[in-house]
Amino acid sequence: MSIASNEKDEHIVWHQHPIDKTFRATLKKQKPAVLWFTGLSGAGKSTVAGALENRLAQLGYHTYLLDGDNVRHGLCRDLGFSAQDRRENIRRIGELAKLMADAGLIVLTAFISPHRTEREMVRELLPEGEFLEVFVNTTLDVCELRDPKGLYKKARAGEITNFTGIDAEYEVPLQPEIDLPAGDMGIDALVELCLTELSQRGIIDVSSH
Template sequence: MSNSVLASAEINKDENVIWHQHQVTKSERATLKNQQPVVLWFTGLSGAGKSTVAGALETELTQRGYHTYLLDGDNVRHGLCRDLGFSKQDRRENIRRVGELTKLMADAGLIVLSAFISPHREERSLVRELLPQGEFLEVFVNASLAVCEARDPKGLYKKARAGEINNFTGIDSEYEQPVEPEIHLNADVYEVSELVKQCIQVLTERSIIR
């Protein structure tokens, strides 16, 4: 099939795909769950503790009776994004897909916890723009490269230093720290339990949870 035919087919598809508005609304789903939907977007270097903190926070929220779902970077690449590599373009597409998924989950009335390195501010901003104001909370799990490399829970830094992994964030690929995250967690200093308390405090102050 020629490029012109493919382009034409893509245009026709866009013209004929129409958003279907369901009778049950986002507000009704959230009310049924007795909570405010929100996306907590955990970002930070590999080994900073994003998934660990997000998992502990989800456990705490679940024990309090809230409806949650945790999206983890590695888990998503086993299914939804398994066709993507780690080039700049593929990593951008990975975040785009996850962003659209978090939007749908928030529409279902859930508290969504999303743990991804997501190294570029622009990509994180694109996800923020998908959601209503106040429904996207950027959570910066801030641990220094030295600490993350010392932890190296998956042995990835060692492989990156040996040249076995290319485009590894913090080594040969940049990480852009959040400028004004809604939640800033100092993972170099505090234990996971304290970081969870800090998250709970912000969620309570914002009336997302009681």
């Protein structure tokens, strides 16, 4: 018997039990979403996103964190740091996050992503309500004081150019879904703030987990 002769039956089963977003959401008791962390270098994007992911996973949610470590060395390894390549980098991360959200995950991303147009490009890839811009709102002064990787120092010395906040602009989010005062509050409080927002938006339901 050939596959072709079975295709009709198979399609009926398929329509009865579509393996789509709704099916997965029911199976997993969570609504997929993309939490797009944006902010200056040293603002605390990876730290807060990592702590939030940790907390969500402990609550039983299925998450995935995309950051420079797992993207730049793999999917985007062919890209450099020209304006065009940076834009393509954000586009691919957006498409990747979209597919992972389609698979039912709560996706967290941690990239400076300084341009409004690029963040909006990703927002438009996703269904209404699924993209949450999370502004890790730490002042340049605080970031420069922390300077965890010594990059601000290099940028001030002119050893690095085109560095966001120094000689390249960071376009502040105008209406972020979540605005984190990450220069003033501790991590635990910031994570709580995110959980409250996610709960209010129906993405998680802490009572059932």
